[in-house]
Amino acid sequence: MAANQRSISVSEFFAKNRHLLGFDNPRKALLTTVKEAVDNSLDACEEAGIIPEIWVEIIQVKENRFEVSIQDNGPGILKKQIPLIFGKLLYGSKFHRLRMSRGQQGIGISAAGMYGMLTTGKPVKIVSKISIRKPAHYYEVQIDTKTNNPEILNGRGNGLDIPAGEKGRNIMESKKIQWNSFYPATEDEEPQEVRSGTRVTIELEAKHQRGRGSVDEYLEQTAIANPHVTLHYRDPDQEWRTYGRATEELPPEPKEIKPHPYGVEMGRLVTMLKEMKEGTISQFLTQSFTRVSPAVARRICEGAGISTRAGVKKIGRDEADKIYHAIQETKIKAPSTDCISPIGEDLLIKGLHQVVPAEFYVAATRPPSVYRGNPFQVEVALAYGGQSVVQKVSAEVLDQLLDQTDSRTIRQFLVNTFDGIGNDAADKIIKEADFGSRQSPTKLNAEQRETLHHAMRNVKLSDGQGIQVYRYANRVPLQFKMRDCAITQTVMGTNWRSYGLSQSRGNLPSGPVTLMVHLASVWVPFTSESKEAIAAYPEIEKEIRLALQAVGRKLGLFLKRRQKVKQEGERRSVFMRYLAEVAGAVSDLNGSDREEIHSNLLRVANRVTKVADTKFDESGNKIQEEESFGDNVLIVEQGDPEEALKQRLLEGNPQQKLF
Amino acid sequence: MAKKKTTTAKTARMAKLNARDKKTLNSLVGMADDVERFASRGRAPHIEIPSRSLSNVKYNKSRKIIEMGSSKNKRELFNLSQARTYMQTLLVGSGCKQLIEQGKTTSIRGLYYLLKHTIEGTREETFVDQGDCDPVIEDVEVALNALREELHVYASNRGAMVGNIVVNDNGDEIDCSRMGSGGYAIPSIVEEEVMQFVSCKADFVLHVEKDTVWRRFNEDKFWQTHNCILTHGNGQPPRGVRRLLNRLNNELNLPVLCLLDNDPWGYYIYSVIKQGSINLAYESKRMAIPGARFIGLRSIDYERCDLNPSVTIKLTDNDIKRANQIANYPWFEPKKRWQKEIKKLLSNGFKLEVEALISKDISYVTEEYVPARLADQDFLD
């Protein structure tokens, strides 16, 4: 037995436990790969103060095999670090610090590279350039899963240096090394050269499918939460699509902070003690943590029964345990919270408006707060109204979706493919189309497909339409494990009925609503390494609830007012109908000017319908001054949806953004 | 040539107006001026219309007629439930103005057709049917305090007259003793200007409910044998008939005796003739005949005339309800004989039509029933 004991390399462990990192199945593997790379690119750009522009290109190599490339215009990576970053798990710049960023573990991109290698045998290819004049570096890297060390395959283990400028572009062309050297041309400007950046290419076994949990969805949601980013996406059908930035302003740089004693786990405390080579325990505490003054350090030491002057070298496991407990017993001021960089209400609305068509937008950013010593901040944005995705889908895209799906029933297909479609809505569509519930989506003939398309457009979904919840942690969309997430649970636990939405107790409310909830923190408490759901800390849930209530109140106000406007409009139209007749009769009777009377009466009608409705509410009470929406609300006038649709068909471009 | 034609056309359109017409026109124009003034000041216009509901009628005990109270309803253009009737009121106003200016009169049905059209830009009709228009005409009457004929509108003719009287109707002299089997059709406007009494030999007026009964009396020459005037109003008598009865009673001092069915509807017709109607309470002083008397049929007639059970008609629930309502009218309430009459009707549980007397003999009603009551002066007040 003892002979069988041997240490397991981290790489080996993860190779066997892919699901922990988000590589559970081929479809998700594609998404996770894109996501890890894009998240890194955004982190790198923002840290370097560069407005991010990102290219995502997916090429289908053969059935179930894709080549994924992500390029950014970030700072690039120093030559000697490239192999480590992409060929060694748990290597990163973000783990040992407390600073709000997308990545935090140092696993992401190397795990994606390893997954690609394990499924296709192909190395990760990296191009990186740190300045417009300096050469770029090209590496093909593999990870040794036993030793968790990188292997460089090209240039006899040294990679390839590519000179700057025209010459380098020619070399890359001849060696088939992909690199976007220029930004897309704008109308009045020559294309600009990309000065620096990183491009990573991974070939992997995967499956491409649109809809929920797809790359498309991730990119769209990323665009919402990162309005300063421009994303170019070439999908496997080689169609380019661009999500343009809504602002040129970078988010303020988040500050790096020292950990707060309350946030430190026992194991971490021991490691930190080990890392400190010399000095007293008091020095250790005051230097390693925020909010620990010598006085606080003394109280901790007293609580632990250890002298403040004890050397750190002498602190063993037992003493560390005592210190850990003493920390919990000692009153320590909460950390300063100015280290978080929220998206901000303005940009939340801009971002949401850019991607989700709706009538009403509202956002709320809560003041920062603290859970277990970690500063965090919650913000929420909500969009109401507009058309549902199912109603926007063109016949051609529906065809594609039907071809790609692996759902066994149409019901499953509808629910899995389209956001905002729950079982109820799917059943309505199926009923409208008059299909059997067991009908297979792939076996539909042309005529049946048309029927389905027709039904999707015609069924009124707004009643039963489930809301869409977009969850974000440090601006990264969370697309899976919805039910396990503190965000979803808090949304379900909030009473939306009082804000004018229907909701059965303990469920998500329904209605044409897109809700985005963003948790920003120096350390996001995920429920697992795959970073898919946020753990339920009471402090976090409370902040989410308060933010939801803030936007909910404004939604309620909007809905009430919209209802009022509708009634007012109906009233007005009743009056309008008779005004011309009345004006005619008056003019016949006393010979006055018919037009003039008509226009005077119209004016009265407009005034009367306004006043009459604002004077009293439903219960007949006088309404005080109209409550104002306050800031951070956007209301979009709605055109005639049918007209918009016709227009789109006229333009021959029904297939705009779908998901 | 063409010019001349236009002028003639114009004069044809603008008829000579008499003082009454001018007064009516003034109030019609005033109604429009109000709207114009309100609209130009950005205010919501309204019309004040005296309320024609039961709550706004009073029984004047000394004059013994129903009179309209002083309560008025505001009819507003900018009120969801009134906007349509408001429009209709002005339409009726403009229609009447047209009639007056052209010196023409039309029936309420004619006015309805004159004003009926589809509202521009909608599928809605200004008036759906006659019933949609009639109450609005009455509203305009009360709002302007104008009589229907002053608005140049009349109700459709219903009712006939024969008897020892000569009248002048619009220039034509009519001897009502020579009207054959159909009688003289009572016009809807019987005001002094239109109809004058030339000579009258009759001693009283016998008003019967229905055409069928009236024919019996005419055929049997009852008006000759009893020297009277014989009228009918085809059920609830129209205004022309009521006004004529009123004038015969008022100006010629002829007693008016009514022969109506023994049922709540018959009682109600009597009540309208005698005291005036709730709906047209504003017309009572011209229409009501407080001295009118009720001959029959009476609830006691089943026994008194020894009628066959097969001629009775069972009272409906609605009949019973109406009978109780009528018994409680303030003008019936103090009359003990009426209370007894109604109580007996209810205890009978059936009603009797005048025609039921035919079961005794075709001319029983003209030769026995009415003569007997006349001889005894046996009437209900």
Ligand SMILES: Nc1ncnc2c1ncn2[C@@H]1O[C@H](COP(=O)(O)OP(=O)(O)OP(=O)(O)O)[C@@H](O)[C@H]1O
């Ligand atoms: N496109 C890039 N440009 C510059 N630096 C990069 C880029 N991608 C990765 N890096 C560097 O490589 C390190 C490792 O990235 P990796 O994705 O493996 O881990 P991480 O982002 O730190 O954490 P996580 O596992 O949560 O993603 C990062 O910390 C960053 O310093």
Ligand SMILES: [Mg+2]
């Ligand atoms: Mg990362």
